[in-house]
Amino acid sequence: xxxxxxxxxxxxxxxMGVLALSLSACGSVNAQEIQTQPLSAASPVQSTVExxxxxxxxxxxxxxxxxxxxxxxxxxxxxxxxMADTAGYxxxxxxxxxxxxxxxxxxxxxxxxxxxxxxxxxxxxxxxxMENIQTKPMYDVTFTEEGKIKxxxxxYVDWKSSEKPVNAESAKDLAKDFAVSHGxxxxxxxxxLGSASTSSDTISVVIRHSEGRxxxxxxxxxxxxxxxxxxxxxxxxxxxxxxxxxxxxxx
Numbered sequence: 505x506x507x508x509x510x511x512x513x514x515x516x517x518x519x520m521g522v523l524a525l526s527l528s529a530c531g532s533v534n535a536q537e538i539q540t541q542p543l544s545a546a547s548p549v550q551s552t553v554e555x556x557x558x559x560x561x562x563x564x565x566x567x568x569x570x571x572x573x574x575x576x577x578x579x580x581x582x583x584x585x586x587m588a589d590t591a592g593y594x595x596x597x598x599x600x601x602x603x604x605x606x607x608x609x610x611x612x613x614x615x616x617x618x619x620x621x622x623x624x625x626x627x628x629x630x631x632x633x634m635e636n637i638q639t640k641p642m643y644d645v646t647f648t649e650e651g652k653i654k655x656x657x658x659x660y661v662d663w664k665s666s667e668k669p670v671n672a673e674s675a676k677d678l679a680k681d682f683a684v685s686h687g688x689x690x691x692x693x694x695x696x697l698g699s700a701s702t703s704s705d706t707i708s709v710v711i712r713h714s715e716g717r718x719x720x721x722x723x724x725x726x727x728x729x730x731x732x733x734x735x736x737x738x739x740x741x742x743x744x745x746x747x748x749x750x751x752x753x754x755x
Contacts, residue, residue, distance in 0.1 A: 553645055571614050585658070596614070607740045607743070609649075609656055621637070640660070658732060665726045675726075690713075693713055706724060706731065
C-alpha cells in the first residue's frame with residue numbers, strides 16, 4: 505500500500521502550525537465567548553452538542569475541552585475516525601475572527617496535529633519534504649459562530665487506491681451522496697455548480713444547498729472517498745474551483 509500524503513485544501517483558512525494562513529486573526533477561545541454563542545451542531549451530532557453545552561454551563565467542562573469533544577464526535581460521525589485516544593497528537597483550539605476582505609467567516613477550529621508534523625519554527629531553507637514525510641493523519645474540524653459543524657478536513661490519510669479511478673462525474677456523485685447521507689443538505693435542495701481538480705489527487709465539487717450557501721466537498725480521486733467538506737458562501741465556494749486561467753479546472 506502506498507502511503508499518500510494528502511495536503512489539506514486551505515479554503516477554510518484554518519490556523520495551524522504547518523498550514524497557518526493568518527495567525528493575527530487567531531486566539532484561544534475563552535469562556536465568555538462560549539457563553540454568548542449557544543452550541544447547536546448540525547445533524548448527526550446535534551444531541552451530543554446540546555448535552556455537552558449544558559455541562560459547560562454547569563462548569564463541568566472547559567471551553568477548549570468542549571470543542572475538542574465536539575470535534576471528536578464529528579470525526580467519528582462523518583468519517584468513522586476514532587480520536588478518543590489522542591496519544592501522539594497535539595490538539596489545539598483556535599478562534600478566527602471574520603475577515604470580509606478575504607470572504608472568510610468567523611469560525612472556531614480544532615486541529616489534531618500529529619507529532620511528526622509539530623515542527624515548531626523552521627527556516628525557509630530547512631529542506632523538509634512535506635509531501636513525503638512519514639506521519640499519522642492530521643484532522644481539522646471547524647465550527648460556525650453558532651456552534652454548528654462548518655467543515656472537516658483529513659490530511660495525510662493512508663487509503664488504498666481504488667481499482668477504478670475517479671473522474672469529475674463520479675466525484676460529483678460521491679460528493680452528492682456524502683452530503684445527503686450525512687444530513688448536510690436535503691437532496692431536493694442540492695444543485696451541483698461545478699468541479700475542479702484542485703490537486704494531483706483531489707477533485708473538489710461545489711454544491712449549492714440553500715440561497716447563497718454552498719458546500720465544497722473534496723474527493724480523493726485515487727481512493728474514491730470524500731476527504732473533506734466545508735460549508736461557505738456560494739461566492740467563496742465557486743471561487744475555490746475557478747481556474748486562474750480560462751478554460752482550465754471546471755468540470
